[in-house]
Amino acid sequence: MTRATRALIDLSAVRHNLSVARKQAPTARIVAVIKANAYGHGMLQLARVLDGADMLAVATVAEALLLRQGGVHTPLLVLQGISEASQLSLAVEHDLQLVVHHMSQLESLEQSTLATPVKVWLKFNTGMHRLGFSVDKVESVFKRLVGCDNVANSPVLMSHFANADDREDARTVEQLALFNSTVRGQDTECSVANSAGILGWPESHADWVRPGIMLYGVSPFGDVHGADVGLRPVMQFESRIVAINTQPRGARIGYGGRYTCDSNMPVGVISAGYGDGYPRHAIDGTPVLVNGQRVPLVGTVSMDMICVDLRTQPDTRIGDKVILWGNGLPVEEIAMHAQTIGYELLCGITQRVEFVYSG
Numbered sequence: 001m002t003r004a005t006r007a008l009i010d011l012s013a014v015r016h017n018l019s020v021a022r023k024q025a026p027t028a029r030i031v032a033v034i035k036a037n038a039y040g041h042g043m044l045q046l047a048r049v050l051d052g053a054d055m056l057a058v059a060t061v062a063e064a065l066l067l068r069q070g071g072v073h074t075p076l077l078v079l080q081g082i083s084e085a086s087q088l089s090l091a092v093e094h095d096l097q098l099v100v101h102h103m104s105q106l107e108s109l110e111q112s113t114l115a116t117p118v119k120v121w122l123k124f125n126t127g128m129h130r131l132g133f134s135v136d137k138v139e140s141v142f143k144r145l146v147g148c149d150n151v152a153n154s155p156v157l158m159s160h161f162a163n164a165d166d167r168e169d170a171r172t173v174e175q176l177a178l179f180n181s182t183v184r185g186q187d188t189e190c191s192v193a194n195s196a197g198i199l200g201w202p203e204s205h206a207d208w209v210r211p212g213i214m215l216y217g218v219s220p221f222g223d224v225h226g227a228d229v230g231l232r233p234v235m236q237f238e239s240r241i242v243a244i245n246t247q248p249r250g251a252r253i254g255y256g257g258r259y260t261c262d263s264n265m266p267v268g269v270i271s272a273g274y275g276d277g278y279p280r281h282a283i284d285g286t287p288v289l290v291n292g293q294r295v296p297l298v299g300t301v302s303m304d305m306i307c308v309d310l311r312t313q314p315d316t317r318i319g320d321k322v323i324l325w326g327n328g329l330p331v332e333e334i335a336m337h338a339q340t341i342g343y344e345l346l347c348g349i350t351q352r353v354e355f356v357y358s359g
Ligand SMILES: Cc1ncc(COP(=O)(O)O)c(C=O)c1O
Pocket: 033, 079, 160, 193, 194, 195, 196, 210, 211, 212, 213, 214, 220
C-alpha cells in the first residue's frame, strides 16, 4: 500500500505558466529554469513538458548531464558554468551552453583544446554581488571570449537581479540602468529578467528571459500569490487524516507542548511532517485544508505528523484528504507562516513522498 502523503504535479499548469511568460515577454526567447530538480518538481518530467521553451537552464554540469542521459535534446544552459576545466569536454560532447562568470573559467577556455567551440554567456555583476565579472571588466572579457577559438559565435551578455521581487525597489532600477549602459554598443544578445523581471519589470525583458518560480505557479512577489498574476499552482502537497482524538481543555499538543487546548476539542493527526518537507517552523494557525475547508495547525510540526484543530469540521473522518498546499491554499501562504519563501518549500519535498504526474 502506498503512503497517503503525495505530491501531485499538474503538467498542464506548467504549460499554462509557460504561456503566461510568453505573453508577458512576447518578443523575448525563453530559458526555462529547471535547476534543483525543477524546484523540487522532478527535472526530467518538467524538461519534457517544457520542450516548448527555447532553452532550459540548470545550475551545474552534473544536472545537465542527467537531462541529456534522460533523452532531453532541448538547448541547455549551465548557470554556474564549469567548476573544473575537465567539464569543458563534457560540455562539447553534450552540447551545453556555459555561463562564464569568473576569470578562472575564462582561462580554462583559453587553455583547453576542444573538438568544437562552445556557446557561452558572459555574466557580470550589476548589484547582486554574488557571481559575475565587474562591469569594468566586461569589455575586455568579451573581447577575449570573441577571440578564443574554443568559443562559438558571440557570447550572450547576462546579469541577475537581487531585488526585483519588490516592485518598488529602486535598486532594480539602478541594476537595469547599469545593465543597459554596460551592454550598449556590444553587438550581441542580452538577458537579465527572472520571473520577477518578466512580471514586474517589462523594460528588463531584452533578448532572453529566464523564468523559474513562475513556471511552477508561484508568485515571485511578496505581496501577491501566483493566482493573482494569472499563474496556476503545479504542485499539490497532500496527505490524509490518520487519527482524530478528543483532547481535554488544558492538554498541550505535541513536542514541547507549544499549543494548549482552550476547550475539549477534536484534534486531527495528519500523516505528514518535516520528514516529508512540511516546514518545521510553521506556526500555530498555519492553514491546512481538510475536505476543502481551512483548519489551523496546532502544536509543533513533528517528523512524520502534524496536528490540526477540527472544532469547525466535526464531521471529519479518518482517511479524509488534506491539502498542505496547492489548489485553494497557495504555497506562498504556508511559506509566510513558516518565515520562508515558496521556493524553499517546493525544493524541500523529500524522497519518501510519492510524486504523481498528470496533465
Ligand atoms: C541566473 C538565474 N536566472 C534565473 C533564475 C530564475 O529565477 P526565478 O526563479 O526567481 O524566476 C535564477 C534562479 O535563481 C537564476 O539563478
